[in-house]
Structure formats: structure tokens, C-alpha cells
Amino acid sequence: MAMLLSPSFVFAGALLLSGAAHAMSDAELQAVVGQRLHGDRTGACFATAVIDGDRVSRAYVCADGGADMGVSARRIGPATAFEIGSVSKPMMAALLAGLIREGKASLDDPLSAYLPEGTRVPTxxxxxxxxxxxxxxxxxxxxxxxGMQHADPANPYARLTERGLLDALSKTTLSRAPGAQFEYSNFAAMLLSYAVARRAGEDFETLIDERLFAPLGMTRSYIGRKPDGATVATGHTPDGKPTSPWDFPTDFAGVGGVRATLDDMVRYVQAQAGTAPKPLDADFALTHVAIPNDAKTPMAMHWMIAQLNGRSFLAHEGGTGGFSSFVAFDPKQKFGVVILSDTALHGVGGLGSLGLHLLDARVPLGKPLKPEADAGPAPMLSADDLKAYVGEYPLVPGFALTVRAEGATLTAQATGQGAFPLAPKAKDVFAFADAGIVIRFRRDAAGKVVALALEQGGQILQGMRK
Known part of the structure; x- marks a missing residue:
């Protein structure tokens, strides 16, 4: 669980509450973001923009800035480059769209045609x-x-190699037909990133710089080659502690390796409304088209779609070990929102509530995360106490969380992933802060642990104990 690039789907239902949106001034935006962050226990900083055609309002706000926080957000500013995580995926989709436009690719092509000869691809x-x-x-x-279950959770993708990725693919079996069910896969996105770079004949960073960043003037966006003028943000865990950046092998970086400033992301969103230089405008337009699928999931090319009274929003959230991001826009109305944070918030609610409120003020803003004053100190649990939680908890078909007691430490391990330690936070509540994971155990009337709820990335998965 520690190594997932975390999307959040909180907007998918909440957007149904929305209506027409409107632009606001910098001061108004600063006040709204300040209300969301004032006193927030995470200490997070947000770089936020509301885009209404050529009109853009911006705010740089930190939770620990007090009454003057909109002005004195010292950690971040216009030059700050954030890890945008999975918001990189729609950028990769635009590069694929360019290859489709050039007749070098098709959505109906098999993945196997883009990989080295002899690569085993499951069917x-x-x-x-x-x-x-x-x-x-x-x-x-x-x-x-x-194989990634043994990766360093603080920087999980850094040591993944081409051979390792393809070997993992060769050992994978499919439990259902492709197209049958939605299941978010960073594995598949890494393969696509690698495939796009191979088909284009350039490394992925050169490709995205030439075909997307340079045409849009995104001069402070990059993957591994930091441009002059960009300041690298320090990421933070939800408890406010600095954490290491995530590094990606260049050709896998379409999965989540882009770093960008707020102004660059504003340019990116503005260009989605048909203002990008040719032929990039056509590539963006192709990524907006809904793709029919047997799973009946409202998706375009790596954009999630929410329909609203004849209006359509394209959106994506992202998260790495120390960062969160949110992008949503209506290309027809030329209206959108960008939020970049230097804190991994996807396990404690994410950026969705603020993002939705900025799309429409009738959606509740969401409240700052306050210290849990009545929680008291973390409980001291003996090895015998921990045995009460041990067991297997199926979360979805084919995916379970196995909880073990190893001496005085409780650990959890998801299917196909590595084990991670759980720290007690309150009665029957444990957390793994590095990945924004909170696990709440439930007992029956007799006091026996019978189920758990796993919270991560703004999502909650529940499982009954076997």
C-alpha cells in the first residue's frame, strides 16, 4: 500500500451537487483557502488557482501562517515545483494522442505491439x-x-528497471477479460509510458518537453532535469514531517513523475479549452473524448468524467509520498481549478472538498483537520493485545489485507504488496503515516474484532475478518 500513486475519486459523486461556477479575485480565493487551512493540524501548504478563461485568481496559503497566512506562505510561491503524481497520466495521454494523430498508434492496438520482441504479455x-x-x-x-513489495516506501519507484518491469509483466496472470472491470493500475500506466517513449523513439522526458511543456510555455515543469528558475518543494507526510521526493526512471515517469509550478499548471488547464498551439490542441481534444468500455466507467484518455446537467467536467487527483494535487475543468466553459499541495493528504480526505467548492460554492468547503484533543496519548499495547487484530480481511475480490502481530508490532500486507508497520493511534485505530493509511478495527458485541476499514486516498475499503 505504501507505494501506490494515489488517485482520489471523491469528485465523482460530489460533482452532481454542483451548478454554474464563477471566477473570484485573488483576495476572495485567499480567504476561501485560508478558511479551509486555518489551524489544520497537517501544516500543509496549498498553491491554488481558479481559471475562468483568461482570468486567473491565485493563492499561496499555508496552514501554519496564522491570520496573515495568505501573505506569508513562506514555504511555497510562484517558482515552487510540486510533484503532481497521477495528474501526470493525462499528460502522457496527450502524448499518446499525438502518436495516434500521426498514424503511429491506435487505441485498438495491443500493448504487446509496443514492447520488445519476445515480451510475454498476459491475455x-x-x-x-x-x-x-x-x-x-x-x-x-x-x-x-x-516484486515492488520490497521497494523502499520512501522512494518506491526509483530502482525499478526496464527488465524488472517486463519480467513482472511476464509473471502476471489476468483473472478477467481486459475491459471488463475498472481497477486503477499504476503498473499499466508505467507500461504505457514506456511504450509511448519506445514508439516515439525518444526518452519520455524529452518527448513531454518537446511536445507539451515547450509549446505551452511550461518552463518550470520537468521530470528529472530541473530547469533554471524552478524551486524544488519539500514534501511532507500528513503529520507535517518532511519526506523524501519520489524519483522515477525516465521512461516510466508518465505514471506520476512530473513536477510543475502552479502557473505552469494554469497554462496546461487553459490550453485544454482549445487554445493550445496546433497540433497539440487536437491532441488535447482527443484525450477529452469518452471511451466506451464494458465496465461502464465514465472515462476519457486518463481523464475521469463527471456529467452535470449537460455539462462535463474532466478531472484527476494525484498523490505521492509527500504531495497532493487536484485538477478539474470544463473545457466548454473554459473554467477550471488547480490545487497543488506540499503534503500527502490523500489518506486524510485529500483536496477534493476544496476543489469541488471552488468549482461551485454550493458544495461544502470542508473543514480543517483539527488535533484530536480527546484522543489522548497513543495506547500502549502488549503482544497479546495485538493478537486480537490478527487475520485476513478481504477488501474486494482478489484483494485482501493480512494483519500479523510480529512481537510488539502490528503489520499489514495487501495482496501482492509488501508488509508495513501499523502504529497505534487510539483504541482500535492504527496508522501508517508514510502512505497516509488509517485502519479502524470494529468489534462485535462480545468485544471480538470482526472487521476493519482501511482509509487511503480519500477512499474507504471495508473487510470482514475471515
């Missing part, structure tokens, strides 16, 4: 994984490659 009853399955997260591939 299901003869049905291959197509590119359309990858960009809609219906490939059937798991969340991460096999």
Missing part, C-alpha cells in the same frame, strides 16, 4: 490488453508490479 481467454484498456484503467493488470 485472458485469448483477449489481449489493448491501449484503450490502459487509458481507462480496465486492463486487468494489478495496481503495482510484482
Amino acid at each position: 485472458f481467454e485469448g483477449k489481449p490488453i489493448l491501449l484503450r484498456h490502459i487509458v481507462t484503467h480496465t486492463s486487468g493488470l494489478p495496481a503495482i508490479p510484482a
